[in-house]
Amino acid sequence: MRLTRYFLPVTKETPADAQIISHKLMLRAGLVRQTAAGIYAWLPLGYRVLRKIEQIVREEQDRSGAIELLMPTLQSADLWRESGRYDAYGPEMLRITDRHDREMLYGPTNEEMITAIFRDNARSYRDLPRSLYHIQWKFRDEVRPRFGVMRGREFLMKDAYSFDMDEAGARASYNRMFVAYLNTFARMGLRAIPMQADTGPIGGDLSHEFIILAPSGESDVFYHANWERPADLSSVDFDDAAALQAIVSGHTADYAATDEKRDPAREAEAGEALRQSRGIEVGHIFYFGTKYSGAMGLKLQGPDGAEVVPHMGSYGVGVSRLMGAIIEASHDDKGIIWPDAVAPYAVGIVNMRDNDPACTAAADALYAKLNAAGVETLYDDRSLSGGQKLATMDVIGLPWQIVIGPKGLERGVVELKRRATGETIELAPDEAVARLAAK
Template sequence: MRLSRSLIPTLKETPAEAQIVSHRLMLRAGLVRQTASGIYAWLPAGYRVLTNIARIVREEQDAAGAQELLMPTIQSADLWRESGRYDGYGKEMLRIQDRHERELLYGPTNEEMITDIFRQSVHSYRALPQIVYHIQWKFRDEVRPRFGVMRGREFLMKDAYSFDLDHKGAVISYRKMMLAYMRTFQRLGLRAIPMAADTGPIGGDLSHEFIILAATGESQVFYDAAFESIDYTSREFDIHAEADLARFYTMMTTPYAATDEKHDPALFEKLDPSRRREGRGIEVGHIFYFGTKYSQPMNFTATGPDGQPFHPEMGSYGIGVSRLVGAVIEASHDEAGIIWPEAIAPFRAAILNLKPGDAACDGLCERVYARFGAAALYDDREERAGVKFADADLLGHPWQIIVGPRGAAAGKVELKRRVDGAREEVSPEAALAKLLGV
């Protein structure tokens, strides 16, 4: 993409309404623009990041055996009355009526709807277990939306739902999703800590939230260093092997981990001092096991192995996809701007033409850009070099390919790595080989 023809409206000054780092940088880098309180339009560069995160989330859900579907955003109030949640959910739920005065709502979550889908479709234990998920926009009418996409009213979420014959099967599904989550966060370049949590309005009696570490996080986190040494993407854990899942779950729940609200200094103090860690954290995911909380009141029954009806055991699993964009920035930035992990960056590299109109610079930039295609942002603007450097750092491209008259005349480019500022002068072919493997 050529920057001269792109909708990437960067800002030099920080908007007054931006209170935290991610909000400031997302506005300054032209990733989003606010359209109403707590509601944002995702501009092209921001949407590319959002899409990359969703892709990784989707790949790990698929690898865990979950099936993707798509449920509507608008739900019937009658379904929520069946579960008993309609009146108790609170003002965060946006309640509406259609022209026939039927009561509807903009869904904040989908337990009722997926239960209704399954009770229409699954009638025997032979159809279980199953896990389904979708990635969908949701709405919760926050009383004080703030911090940009970190606490907005409209947000993109991956929510999954498991259905099992019994408690044993439900626990296996729960552990499978926990492993899928840890693999997802690792692929996103984040260090995540799973912590036992309250179930809140979702309900149930088993719940974990996932906290990623960020210096500007919203809560204090205390944890065992054991979490830092595990490679969740290794072959050590087969996500479809019950024994591996049990071993993994033990590794996740045995080490100490707590937020400031639940921190017990007496248990912290029992750790070897070399293993004690603390920092700031941001919640980016939550998983729940709640048994028959929805299947029973909504009369979802299937025939069991003994020929008798039973209520399937359920769980739900959420990841804040749009919230993750802000969380990654909170965890990975410096004074100059964003530092994107390579897996989710909007562009793998920025090509900076320091002298547009110079035949050697133009020719070399065009040659490199042709090889990168959509993976690179070509800064071909008639702007000073300082402006181009500042915008490239602000946007956080993992790599910058810098082309100036002296280097172009010698057939060289300067390659800069954003994460540490390391620079080297190489041939265009060496730069392509390093960044694209060609």
């Protein structure tokens, strides 16, 4: 994509109402714009990142065996009355009355709807186990929306729901999601630490929240130094229940807790290996048994003919929130540093002298070759100074930059820069294409 044809409203100034670095950089880099309190329009560059994040989430859900569907944003209040949550949920729920005076709501979550769908379409134990998920916009009417997409009112969320015969099966489904979440965040360049958590309005007696470490995080976290070691679970067999249980047990053996859940005895055991940081919640999983299936009359025929009330769990990932969390964990004083897997483009071309025919010809040729090689490329062909173009590339944070200038062309080279490290090398244009195409 040529920047002369793109919509990228980058700004130099930091907006006065932005309090945390991710909000500041998302506005400066032209990723989002606020349209109302806690509600954002996703501009082209930000939307590309959002879709990259969403796709990683989808691929790991599919790999775990979950099945995708799509539920609507609006729900009937009657469903929530069946579960007993309509009056209990609180003012965060946006309640709506349609033209026929039917009470509706903009869904903050989907336990009731998925339970009703499964209840009306599943018949026996042969329909179990099942895990269903969707990626859909949610709305929670936060009293004080702040921190940009980190605590907005409208947000994109992946929520999955499992149905099993009994508690043992439900805990196996819980383990599958636990491992799928570890893989999901690792693919985005994040180290997510699962920590026991309160179940809140979702309910149940087993819950973990996944927190990534970031200096500007929203809560204090305490953890064993072992959590700083990366774990590769990309080849895990999701059909091996014993292996999944071993992974979960191994990952919860080392101490990790939010400030509200601290355990002084375990912290004493950790000794000098105890670490403290700030963290950001990016995912939350729950096992809640028959809380919804029992309340809403979900009964299936068991193998012996007797009725079975399925055990359920729910599993959320804040897809739009993840963009802010990634920036909080990966930036410097110049701007964003995108991990390769979620970057909007792999490389940005900077033509330092757009009034130099040789530079323009070389930049155009390189752009064409990168596109032909399948490398996602953003080409800054605007009539601006080289310094302005480089500043734009730094703030938007593409993993690689190719800088083309007259002095380098005289020697037959361009400059390839790695945004994360600042390391630069000079090499021939075709070598730069080959190197990027091999990434």
